[in-house]
Amino acid sequence: MVQLEEATYQEMLEKIEGGRKAEEELLLAKLELQWFREQLGLSKLKLYGASSEKEPPHGPDSLFFNEAEQLEEPNAPEPDVEPRPSRRAKRTGQREMLLEKFPVEDVFHTLPEDEQLCPECAGKLHQMGEEVRQQIKIIPPKFIVQKDHRAKYSCRKCEENAITTPVVTAPMPEPAFPGSLASSSAVAFIMYRKFVESVPLYRQEQGFKLSGFDLSRQTMANWMIAGAGWLEHIYKRMQTQMLQHDILHADETSVQVLKEDGRPAQSQSYMWLYRTGRDGPPMVLYDYQTTRASSHPRAFLKEFKGYLHVDGYAGYDNMPGVVLAGCWAHARRKFHEALSLLEPAERKKLGAPAATGLNFCDRLFEVERDLRDVTPEERKAGGEARSKPILEEFRTWLDDHSVKVLSKTQLGSAIRYCLKQWSKLTTFLTDGRLELDNNRSERSIKPFVIGRKNWLFSNTPRGARSSAVIYSIVETAKENGIDPLVYLCLLFDKLPNIDRQKAESLDTLMPWADTPQRCCKTPTSNRPETSN
Secondary structure, eight states: OHHHHHHHHHHHHHHHHHHHHHHHHHHHHHHHHHHHHHHHHHHHHHHHSOSOOOOOTTOGGGGTOOOHHHHOOTTSOOOOOSOOOSSOOOOTTHHHHHHTTSOOOOOOOOOOGGGOBOTTTOOBOOOOOOOOOOOOOOOOOOOOOOOOOOOEEEOHHHHHHOSSOOEEEOOOOOOSSTTSSOOHHHHHHHHHHHHTSOOOHHHHHHHHHHTTOOOOHHHHHHHHHHHHHHHHHHHHHHHHHHTTOSEEEEEEEEEEBSOOTTSOTTOEEEEEEEEEOSSSSOOEEEEEESSOOTHHHHHHTTTOOEEEEOOSOGGGTTOTTEEEEOOHHHHHHHHHHHHHTSOHHHHTSTTOHHHHHHHHHHHHHHHHHHTTTSOHHHHHHHIIIIIHHHHHHHHHHHHHHHTTSOTTSHHHHHHHHHHHTHHHHTGGGGOTTOOSOOHHHHHHHHHHHHHHHHHOOBSSHHHHHHHHHHHHHHHHHHHTTOOHHHHHHHHHHHGGGSOTTOHHHHHTTSTTSHHHHHHHSOOSOOOOOOOO
């Protein structure tokens, strides 16, 4: 009987253990199913959802609750019940403001002399006024063959009497592309189309052919690389000046390069971006590298000491002399994604954790907006007074929910990201010049991402490095309010004719210097003076 009882007891233990194991497996399967559902939801959201992460003016909770007690204002005046016109009044002078900076070409339409007769009495007509119609006229690019004739002079007297005759040649600027059909304007135009308007070379080739000029994409590619060689002088000088700043931003994105030694064509390379912050003239520099290794930012920023705005990528960690400032836009995005994945009924629940986390981020950004235009000292004081209490409350909430929320869920990922990045996310409190996010670098890297969708890949590493240099020049020009097309023409005209070993010579050609500002900025008005 005892043996039977012991056997029965052992069977019961095995059943209990088996039940526990089954429950654990079922729970694990449910968690995996939830994770896969969230990943599918995220993929659909990125493909088909709205890209904007803006919330209504009353915060994320107003999306779901719209409670009367949140919005009531007992002393607010009653709305005016008088009917008002539904059409918005047209702003007068808007068209004139748009057109005033362009030159004017007047075309006059008049009656011939023999038709200026009254249809009633055949008397002579006089002009009593006129109707004026304005249109914007676009002139497509023209192909012009420029022939530079360089005069040579000699002395008749020496020709007749002297043993040797001196020859004097008229001066002529050195060309950027000797022995080539490429002019400064031609190379600048092709660069502008590809790196500003994101038009690939093969599509430019088709356009040129339709205009009657057969210019192969291989030739244009050679011109791009040769042009980048000139622009590299500006690039290197700009890098030297950038590293003298003590606040920078950094980001990186992938790029495919087909012909890299020892690597398959499908390998991912990276375009790294570095740019200045709020202080000083804007500078934007791209750096092509084969990997995403931390050695690349270490090498590029070797001479840099100060604050570096980054996202959560660990490749920027532990750089000597560099303090990392985290990005609250990335933290907010994770809570926004977690909230977007919830069912509508779940979103409406009061105190939904994803909505609460999003609300903490929005409160920080509200303070940032209020302090955007004040001095660094005022920003630092405002951050201590207003942002620090929000951060302390948020940290308590994160610690509390980190043990309640499963780490593999989207909400758990958002909480874990904030806790892991907390020291970087709170760096902005230490200096009033720092920003709450790294959106400045994300905006600067976006033109490259848009271009990549059109031209898809680079053929060789040399081409990728040339692209990095060209993107750096045109994006820095845009940041400084300079027309990239005119600026590129200016550089190709000036660089061959200055001492490029002297920093002072290169400094006169920087986008923020006087020469480019005077030559490349769009004038406020090109309208010719007229007399009454």
